[in-house]
Every structure is written in structure tokens, then in C-alpha cells.
Amino acid sequence: MTGGLATGVLAYDLGGSSLRVAVVSRQGDIEKMVRLPLEISRSTEGEFEVDPAIWWQAFQDACGQLQQQGADLGRVKAIAGCGFTRTQVPIDAQGHVVHPAITFQDSRGAGVLQRFLGRVSPEVSRRLPNLNPYHPIARMLWLQAEKPDVWAKVKMVIEPKDYLNLQLTGQACSDRISQNMLAEFFAALEGDRDTLDALAIAPALCPEKRSPFSQVGVVREGLPEALAMLAGKPVLCGSTDTWGCVLGSGGLNPGAGYGISGTSDVFGVITETQFKSDGLISVQWGPRQWQLGGPTQGAASRLQWAADRFCKGQSIEDMIEWAFESDRTPPLFLPYLDGERTPFWDADLRGAFVGLDGAHEPRDFVRAVAEGINFLARIILERAEAAAGRPVDHLCLSGGLANNTVLCQLKADILGRPIFVPQASESGLIGAASLACSDSGQISEITQRIMAKGIWYTPDAALQDIYDERFEIFKEAGDALESISHRISRSKAPLSRSLNGKNQ
Numbered sequence: 001m002t003g004g005l006a007t008g009v010l011a012y013d014l015g016g017s018s019l020r021v022a023v024v025s026r027q028g029d030i031e032k033m034v035r036l037p038l039e040i041s042r043s044t045e046g047e048f049e050v051d052p053a054i055w056w057q058a059f060q061d062a063c064g065q066l067q068q069q070g071a072d073l074g075r076v077k078a079i080a081g082c083g084f085t086r087t088q089v090p091i092d093a094q095g096h097v098v099h100p101a102i103t104f105q106d107s108r109g110a111g112v113l114q115r116f117l118g119r120v121s122p123e124v125s126r127r128l129p130n131l132n133p134y135h136p137i138a139r140m141l142w143l144q145a146e147k148p149d150v151w152a153k154v155k156m157v158i159e160p161k162d163y164l165n166l167q168l169t170g171q172a173c174s175d176r177i178s179q180n181m182l183a184e185f186f187a188a189l190e191g192d193r194d195t196l197d198a199l200a201i202a203p204a205l206c207p208e209k210r211s212p213f214s215q216v217g218v219v220r221e222g223l224p225e226a227l228a229m230l231a232g233k234p235v236l237c238g239s240t241d242t243w244g245c246v247l248g249s250g251g252l253n254p255g256a257g258y259g260i261s262g263t264s265d266v267f268g269v270i271t272e273t274q275f276k277s278d279g280l281i282s283v284q285w286g287p288r289q290w291q292l293g294g295p296t297q298g299a300a301s302r303l304q305w306a307a308d309r310f311c312k313g314q315s316i317e318d319m320i321e322w323a324f325e326s327d328r329t330p331p332l333f334l335p336y337l338d339g340e341r342t343p344f345w346d347a348d349l350r351g352a353f354v355g356l357d358g359a360h361e362p363r364d365f366v367r368a369v370a371e372g373i374n375f376l377a378r379i380i381l382e383r384a385e386a387a388a389g390r391p392v393d394h395l396c397l398s399g400g401l402a403n404n405t406v407l408c409q410l411k412a413d414i415l416g417r418p419i420f421v422p423q424a425s426e427s428g429l430i431g432a433a434s435l436a437c438s439d440s441g442q443i444s445e446i447t448q449r450i451m452a453k454g455i456w457y458t459p460d461a462a463l464q465d466i467y468d469e470r471f472e473i474f475k476e477a478g479d480a481l482e483s484i485s486h487r488i489s490r491s492k493a494p495l496s497r498s499l500n501g502k503n504q
Contacts, residue, residue, distance in 0.1 A: 004238050008076040009436040010230070012062075012162050013241060013428035014055060014083035016040050016103065016264045017300075019424060021062035023071045024433035028449070030426055032071040034062040040103050046338070047108050049100040052163045058388045059164055064226035075230040079168065079219065080236040080480030082428050083161030083176055083245030084283030086295065086341075088139045093155040095166055099147065102139045104264070105297060105338055107347035109138030120195045127188045132279070132345040134350055140201050157205050163239050168227075168235050169217035175205040175239045181284045184204050192310050197400040213439050219469035236435045241428050242266045242295070243285055249422045249467040250451035251396030252289055252443050254423035257381060261299045261401035267342075267391065268293015269384040269392050280380065292384045294342030299373050300401055306369040307332045310362035320406050322465050323366035330364040331355040332474050333372030334481065339489075342380055350485040354477045370407060374414040375474040381415055387494045394418040396451070398427035405457075423453040 013020045015038070022033035027454075036058045040050045058344040067073060086104035091097055102108070110133035117125055129138060135351055136157065142286075144151045158166065159178045166172045176183070186203045189195050210216070214237050219230040238244065251258035253270060260266040266278070274290045276282050298305075303316050311319050333353040339347035355370060385391050395417050401407050402421050412419040424430050434446050 002012040008072075009157055009433040010063075010073065010076040010079045010233075011242065011429040011433040012059065012079070012081035012161075012164065013239060014164060015262060015428075016084050018145060019055065019058045019062060020429060021059065021066065021363070022426065022429045023066060023076065024429060028424065028430055028433070030085060030424065030429060032066050032092065033426065033429070033498050034069075036062055040105070042105075045108075048103045048106040050103060051100050052097050052297075053060065054159070054206065055160060055164060056167045059167075060224050060226045063230075063495065067226065072229075076230065076233060078234045078236060079162050079465045080432045082166060082237045082432045083159060083164070083238070085240040085242065085475040086134065086136070086158055086181075087137050087160050089160060089163045090143065090150070090154045091156050091158060091163075091166075091172065091339075092153045095170070095172055097163070099143060099150050100152045101160065101163075102143075104126045104295065104341075106139065106321065107339055109134035109135075109142040110347050111131050112141045112329060113138040116141055116154065116198065119198050124189075124192075124195055125469070126183065128185065129151055129278070130181070130345070131185070132348045133339075134312065134341050134345060135185070137185055137199075137201065140205070141199075143262055144200065144352050151186065154205065156207055158207050158497075159240075161240075162207065163237055164309065165237070168219050168223075168230075170220050171217040172207055173210055173216055175212045175237045176209045177212065177243050177283055177285060179209050181281075183209070184322055206277055210235050213435050220235055238432055244399045244428045244431035245434070246270075246285075246291075246431070247434060247443065247446060248424070248427035248429070248450065249396040249398035250420060250447040250454070251398075252285060253447050256390035257376065257395035258291075258293075259397045259411065259419075260393050261373075261407070261411075263400035265296045265299040265373060266293065266386075267296075267380040269381070269388055271388050274382075275389075276385040277343075277383045279345060280384055280387070280449040283410045286440050291379055292349045292387060296335075296342055296373075296380075297338050297340050298335060299399070301335065302369055302373055303366075303401075305337065306366045310365050317404060320370065320404060323363040324406050326361070326363050326366045326367065328359060328361075328364055329373065330368040331360060331479055332368070332375075332470065333365070333368035333373040334478055335369065335376055336485065340376075343383055346470075348486045348489040349390060349482065350488055352477070352481055352485075355479075370410060370424050371470070372474070374411050375471055378415050379418075379475065392417060396420045396422070398422065400423075408455075409460075410455045412459045413463045414466060414471070416459050418453065418459070418468070419457040420428065421455045422450050423455075424450070
């Protein structure tokens with residue numbers, strides 16, 4: 001294929017909080033786009049899951065709305081997408097979903113994972129340092145132990161965008177990037193029959209792995225009316241929303257860092273060869289592109305939490321503007337409301353405000369939340385840079401929060417690195433659409449084209465010493481409160497009492 005985007009690529013970006021579907025032109029412009037809100041349910045026990053049928057219905061609805069806007073889906077040459085990851089969709093031999101998808105925030109497998117590790121050699125933990133409650137294996141162990149009737153039906157475990165591709169084509173497969181954690185897990189256990197027997201999870205549950213640029217199949221006949229015009233169109237494999245956003249924001253080049261600030265934050269650096277660091281995920285993203293970093297538990301979700309508690313009814317944008325009008329020094333915020341993934345992988349961490357005084361107002365807590373998210377990102381960035389042996393030249397930022405100029409400048413100031421935000425705000429869609437006319441050897445050309453247009457945010461030198469000191473205190477506070485977090489998360493709530501003080 002030649003360079004540039006194919007005319008009429010139908011691109012999708014499936015996130016935890018929304019599905020975006022668009023027709024992207026040959027020049028990389030979004031001609032028509034539909035965004036439909038989604039949500040992930042959370043039980044009172046802290047379990048996160050969603051029925052994948054909701055995603056498929058949303059995709060159909062989005063295609064119908066695109067047609068209402070005047071988009072001619074019969075002219076699209078391919079369908080390509082990306083989707084949120086660290087989420088398991090179990091399907092049976094017929095491709096039917098047998099249990100709701102267990103999503104990236106979920107740590108329900110912590111207990112059964114510990115029981116598994118107690119049954120195998122201590123050497124296994126050393127060989128599998130990233131095996132934690134957020135790992136796909138922990139979710140599978142939970143399903144195996146807690147719902148054996150369901151587990152008996154599981155033929156394969158796929159990712160969210162793989163589910164959409166399956167509905168479109170009837171073919172179940174995935175990409176190498178999405179499957180990296182499971183591939184590394186089973187590679188580490190190769191030949192260890194005792195551990196594999198104790199695990200009782202076959203590598204065959206993993207789907208076939210392909211390049212993000214490869215074709216899954218073509219859109220099948222007989223789909224609902226909104227999709228009928230797509231029949232016979234090729235569907236490309238795609239990859240994670242992180243990979244798509246980094247490609248579409250210009251960040252998939254060695255020497256650059258990347259950040260995706262959406263519902264959660266994802267941060268890392270890109271290098272030509274592989275480097276490793278405790279708590280960070282190392283994955284090959286292209287022929288000369290390795291990423292070292294990983295996802296946190298929250299970004300916009302943390303700001304929405306702050307909005308709900310400190311300024312009910314305000315939008316995040318108005319709340320941020322209001323918070324940064326204050327000249328008071330805010331407290332420090334440890335953003336571990338649901339445990340934390342990168343770089344701690346600790347489901348029992350808990351959040352905290354540190355350094356409160358009587359003058360603090362609601363807006364100061366909001367600013368503390370915004371700073372805390374970025375202090376955590378700086379921990380990830382500095383660990384990755386230390387492993388790579390050099391600082392990044394800049395960071396390419398995408399995601400919903402990249403549209404807020406105040407937050408972009410804050411990120412540049414706290415990270416101490418120039419921040420590039422591409423002109424096209426929907427970087428996941430742009431990255432996905434790029435798959436339709438390129439191959440893995442053209443990644444540099446794609447990113448260079450994207451970086452030709454955008455906005456740069458430069459760190460404010462006057463704030464460097466202030467944020468450096470606050471960052472050091474943030475790290476010390478996290479270390480000091482770690483054991484207290486664990487005790488609190490495991491403690492039982494006191495018994496409720498009636499208003500008159502008498503037990504009922």
C-alpha cells in the first residue's frame with residue numbers, strides 16, 4: 001500500500017467510558033465522528049465488569065448515526081480499531097460470551113492468586129515478578145475457582161477490540177501487543193509441568209497472535225442493517241488503545257515519551273532496544289520500538305471523584321479553572337483510591353490527603369488531586385528513564401485531558417519535560433486508521449507526519465524547584481503510608497448503630 005490514509009477508513013476506539021467511531025479521510029482528517037458514552041459497573045465488593053454485548057450494540061448505533069450524518073459506509077475501504085486492554089472476555093467454542101468482561105481495574109483474583117502461589121514452588125514468584133491481582137491469569141484463576149460451571153465452557157479469552165472484530169468477521173484472534181502479558185507468563189512456565197498442572201489453565205486459551213497491521217477477515221454477510229453496507233470490507237487486527245493513541249499522537253519513536261490521560265493514565269518511554277525495570281511493563285511495539293511503562297488506575301476518574309465531592313455539578317473543565325485560580329499551596333494527594341497498578345501493582349494501597357491545614361478550601365483539594373495524578377506519572381517516567389539510561393527528549397500527550405490547557409501545562413511543569421499535543425484530538429482513531437495504508441516499517445513516517453502539527457507546552461523554570469520538592473515529599477508520603485494503607489484496606493468496618501446508641 002502507499003503512504004497516507006486510505007479514503008474512507010472506518011476507525012473505532014473502544015474505551016472504558018466511551019466508544020468513538022469515525023470515517024477518516026486519506027489526509028488523516030476525521031470527516032464524521034460519533035461518540036457514545038459507556039460505563040463499567042462496580043459492585044459493592046469492588047468488582048468491575050461489563051457485558052460486551054453493550055459494546056457491539058454501541059458500535060451498531062454509532063454506524064447508524066454516522067449514516068444519518070451523511071457518511072457513505074459503502075465507500076470505506078477497511079475497518080480498523082483499537083480498544084482498552086487488561087480486560088478479559090471469555091468466549092466458548094461458538095464465540096459466545098460466557099461471563100461479563102472483567103475489566104482493568106478489577107483485583108478480585110487476589111485471594112485465589114495467593115492460594116495458587118502457595119501451592120507451587122517459591123521459585124515461581126521469582127520467575128513471574130509481574131504476576132499480581134491485575135494480571136489476566138489472576139482473573140482466570142478466579143473464574144476457575146468461583147464459577148467452575150462457567151469456566152468449563154471457556155474456549156478462549158480475548159480482549160475488548162478482539163470481541164468487536166469477532167462480531168464483524170466471525171474470526172477470533174488478537175495482536176501480539178495485547179497478548180504480551182499472557183505470552184510472557186506461559187513462556188516463563190515452559191517445561192514446568194508441576195506448575196502448569198497446578199494452574200490448570202492451558203496456553204490454548206490464548207487467541208492466535210497477529211500484527212496490528214494484519215487482516216483478521218472481512219465483514220460477514222447478514223449483519224444488522226446499519227452494518228450491511230460494510231459486508232466484504234477487510235477488518236484489520238488493530239491493538240490496544242494505548243498503542244493506537246501513542247502512534248496517533250506521534251509518540252512511537254525512540255527517544256520520546258508518551259502519556260495518555262483519559263479515564264486512567266498510561267505513561268512510558270520508547271526505546272530502540274528492550275530495557276526492564278521493576279514494576280514497569282516492557283513490550284515490543286514495532287521493529288525498532290520498545291515501550292517501558294504502564295497504566296495507572298485513574299486520571300479523569302480521579303478528577304470526576306473530586307468534582308463529585310468538592311464542587312458538585314461543575315464540569316471537570318470549570319472545576320480545574322476554579323481550582324488553579326487559588327494561590328494557596330494545596331495538600332498532597334496520594335491517588336490510590338482503588339489500589340494501584342503501575343508501578344506498584346498493589347490492590348491494597350489507599351489514597352490520602354497529606355499536609356492539611358485549616359485554611360484549605362475545596363478548590364485546594366481539587367488541585368491536589370490534579371497534582372497527585374502527575375506525581376505518580378513522574379514516578380513511572382523517572383523509573384523508565386533510569387532503566388533506559390537517558391531522559392526523553394519530549395512527551396507526546398493524548399487522551400481527553402490533553403484538551404485542557406491548564407492540565408497540559410501542569411503536566412509539563414511537574415514532569416519537567418516538553419509536552420507535545422497533536423492537532424487531531426482523537427489520536428486513537430488516527431492511529432487505528434493509519435493501519436489501513438501502512439505497515440510496521442512505516443511507523444516513523446506516520447509519527448513524523450503527525451508531529452508536524454500540534455501544540456507544545458514548555459516547563460516553567462520558575463516552578464521547577466517547587467515541584468521537585470513536592471515530588472520528593474509525595475514519594476516519601478507514599479512510602480510512609482504504605483503499611484497503614486494495607487491495614488486499613490484489610491480492616492473490617494465497625495458495626496452500625498442506631499441513632500439512640502442502642503443496638504437493634
